[in-house]
Amino acid sequence: MSTEPQLPPVASSQPGPLDPVEKEPHAVGSPTPKSPPENAVKFTKAAALWSSLIIGFLVLIVLLIFIAQNTDSGTFHFLGWSWSLPLGVALLAAAVLGGLITFLIGAARIVQLRRAAKKNYKAALR
Structure with a gap:
């Protein structure tokens, strides 16, 4: 038997631990879990x-600083051609060309995969 006094039940507008509205009973003294507000972005x-x-x-600002600090000219040779450019501009051009080549290869692969998927989809419908 319990030594605690038994209190009569009191009607309350708040859900109790056995009320089906509340999902889990909370331990005394523990913080209640907070849900995000409905107007959260x-x-x-x-x-x-x-x-x-x-x-x-x-990134653009960092690149501009890099180009401004690397203004020494360099002579470049490629397949009999020869030209002179600032080193910062030459490195930026090489990075841009590398990015374009990567983009073109990736785009070709995406087109190839889309064609294969479309072909497989049409075959599955038959």
Whole structure:
């Protein structure tokens, strides 16, 4: 038998530990779990675009500083051609050309995979 006094049940507008509205009973003294407010802003594609624009501008600023600090000219030779460019500009051009080559190879692969997927989809419908 329990030595605690038995209190009569009291009607309450708040859900009790056995009320089906509340999912789990909480221990005494523990903080109740907080759910996010209904008007919380979600991370959207527009927010991702805005974040990537900010990062892009920061990278652009770093590249401009790099080019401004590397203005010494260098002579470049390629397949009989010869030209002179500032080193910063030459390195930036090489990076851009490398990115374009990577983009073209990736785009060709995506087109190849889309054609294969379309062909497999049409075959599955027959």
